[in-house]
Amino acid sequence: MKILSLVFLITALLQIVKISNAQELNIPGSIYNGVDSTISSRKPFNREKWFYEQRMFPNNYLPKDAYSKALSQRDEMRKQNGYYYNDYTPSWINLGPTSGYYFNYGYISSRIVTLAIHPYNHNIIYIGTANGGVWKTTDGGISWNPKSDNETSLSSGAIAIDPMNPEIIYYGTGEATYSLASYYGRGLLKSTNGGTTWTNYSSDLPSLSYTSRIVIRPGNSNHLLAAMGNSGLYRSTNAGQNWHLVFSNRTDDVVFSPTGDTAYASGNLGIVISTDGGATFPFNAGGYTSATRNHIAICNSSPNILYAAGYYASNPNETKIRVFKSTNHGEFFYPVAVGTNFEGKQAWYDFYIHVSPHDPDLAFVGSIDIWRTTNGGDNFYNITNGYNGGNVHVDQHNMAFHPVDPNIVFCTNDGGINKSTNKGDTWTNLNQGLTLTQFYRIASNPSNYLHILGGTQDNGTQRTYGSIDWVAAFGGDGGEVVYHSVSNQFMLGETQNNGVKRSMDFGGYWVSATEGLTGSAAWIGPLISHPDSNGIFYTARQQVFKTTNWGANWFPISSGTTGTIRELAISKSDPEVMYASISSYLYKSTNMGYNFTSVTNGLPSRTLTSIQVHPDSSNVAVVSFSGFGTNKIFKTTNQGNSWFSIAGNLPDSPVNDVLIFYPGFFTSTYIAATDVGVFVTDDWGTKWRELTYGLPNTVCMSLDYHDFTGRLRVGTFGRGVWEFNILNTISQIATGSADNFELLQNYPNPFNPSTVITFKLPSKQKVKLTVYNTLGEVITEPVNSMLSAGTYNVNLNMSGFSSGLYFYKIETDNFSDTKKMIFIK
Structure with missing residues (x-):
């Protein structure tokens, strides 16, 4: 330069x-x-x-x-030096959005890449987010909780739940953007307790991974396949602990048949077929032409029916996405919905095809909007129209079907997650409570x-x-x-x-x-x-x-x-x-x-x-x-x-x-x-x-x-x-039990702009210290944490407030007291 x-x-x-x-x-x-x-x-x-x-x-x-070195350096810094502010200081507090609101889309969170539904308790859903990790709901999306905030990567690619033991969750990190770059994926995370804790398995996977799909072999939960985009297709035979490369050609998607003997993978080899549970893929499906990005879906209730879709970057905008169907277990695919413009101009980014596990005639293509067929692919129609008043956010990334109810379907997109109870006719969003x-x-x-x-x-x-x-x-x-x-x-x-x-x-x-x-x-x-x-x-x-x-x-x-x-x-x-x-x-x-x-x-x-x-x-x-x-x-x-x-x-x-x-x-x-x-x-x-x-x-x-x-x-x-x-900090000045709860008068008083508030705890307590103005409005909350028995000083800085009379109040499970203080500039 x-x-x-x-x-x-x-x-x-x-x-x-x-x-x-x-x-x-x-x-x-x-x-x-x-x-x-x-x-x-x-x-x-x-x-x-x-x-x-x-x-x-x-x-x-x-x-x-x-990135892994930077994380290691940070973790070593924590180990050697701790945090700058000690454990008695309040931690970071989240200010939201929990959630945001975005015009006709209603409540939004942010881009959600993948999701999985518990096979038996259908109120349990896991989602994988663009850079906010795994979240879980146990009430069907009414409320959500983060499950991986402290893991090595919060960039999500794919989630799979073991149907034999639904407490086992696989989380493939690294969002599959299909442009050869992904944000800091770090292999596979596995949980054996429903997402409470995770183990990272990354030594046999690409060091900067991105994951498009993880599937578990029906009937043998030790066998997994992972489509890793440009890094190829990987296989594990010991429940994710170790992996080996099946082939290095780019792999965008992979599915198992309901028996688990046959697997289908799609990528720049086109559609390849395994008849030995994913160990080898010696067969190519006929009729399908490999595209820039390739996806495949199988109907579990009619496994002879498969759909495939390709994003052909060099085609004109109106034909960038082409859809294919097989009725003979994937041996041959033929084009369907020929001439349909699926709005595929950015399908390198937002693209999928899924078929209902209950109905082989019901399939969906996700691009900017969601397109649906109810007649086996003869016709697809836009059912969301996000740029024309629809309430589903544009840019679709994934879809999942209710395991039992054929009417319920979930979709994820750039705005979060939506649910339909009528096969996609109408949608509600489930984004409240998500901070992404x-x-x-x-x-x-x-x-x-x-x-x-x-x-x-x-x-x-x-x-x-x-x-x-x-x-x-x-x-x-x-x-x-x-x-x-x-x-x-x-x-x-x-x-x-x-x-x-x-x-x-x-x-x-x-x-x-x-x-x-x-x-x-x-x-x-x-x-x-x-x-x-x-x-x-x-x-x-x-x-x-x-x-x-x-x-x-x-x-x-x-x-x-x-x-x-x-x-x-x-x-x-x-x-x-x-x-x-x-x-x-x-x-x-x-x-x-x-x-x-x-x-x-x-x-x-x-x-x-x-x-x-x-x-x-x-x-x-x-x-x-x-x-x-x-x-x-x-x-x-x-x-x-x-x-x-x-x-x-x-x-x-x-x-x-x-x-x-x-x-x-x-x-x-x-x-x-x-x-x-x-x-x-x-x-x-x-x-x-x-x-x-x-x-x-x-x-x-x-x-x-x-x-x-x-x-x-x-x-x-x-x-x-x-x-x-950063101005209001707390330090423990004496350990051991105090004789009684006590809130002392601040010193100095009057003050400008800083003062010290001291309190004593005879036992371990959840403590909240709040400062109010004369109108009873909370102006700051310097302490809100669990503290051990002892005596504490709180350094309170009021430089941003006007002169006047203020009140400070301490609250624990067993004690409450309020005192006055005067701030004079």
């Missing part, structure tokens, strides 16, 4: 910089290069490209052991900590005013979000590729705000507020844009570049100082963005993911990077003239965001959101520790710190938003 150069152009109206040779990520041999335009133009492809290429760069692959949202970015209202806005994958930009049930502000894939620093009722958000929206009423009503914006944009475009001037926001595409009227229109303050600008930052103490990044290159302006100079020297060749300027000094900035194999956080104390690493002992994992902790005064504390957790340092980056416990093992994408209340929020890529009050 060329070294970027700056060419300064001066006009009569303003000075403009041209970053003339700046380019987007350029990875020779990238799996995303040279893809057919019918695929590369689709939204799922572009967001995946954005997500994975920054993790691969500068390589054209994900290092196969990099994949957030790109989050932001809190500076003047009201209850107001949170976040851009999500698949499900628009979601907002909450304090409830764990969020609602959509607007649709599309979301992106960056920002409140104006001074007038917080003015907000900006965006759809994919910097489709900017604005609200002038705290997010109640949104309109398009792209007037004046031109050029290509990054998948997630930057949006920032001027720190102290009303009306001013900045964004960027192939140049930096500015608005002085809250986004009503924009004008450029830099001229074009061949790359797209991913990150922007502005100094709070000196708004003349700004930074912009393209790929791994960083630029600085000292005149409000009109001229830029390169400050890349000393930084690694990795994708830059965030820029933070110290609130109290424009000389100090911190930047973070994605990828593997080098340090990921760097700091400057001279506006980028030189950089030094502050990554210390951080795990070698992509760092997605970094935050300078500034509670109104200089600290040596920085916080980093990574693919393996949230970490903190209080010694300028020499030593890092995991912040605190309770966060699921998912990707942490975006940090937000609410200055007034000390609330740190993290937006995860698969488990919603989580919060930790």
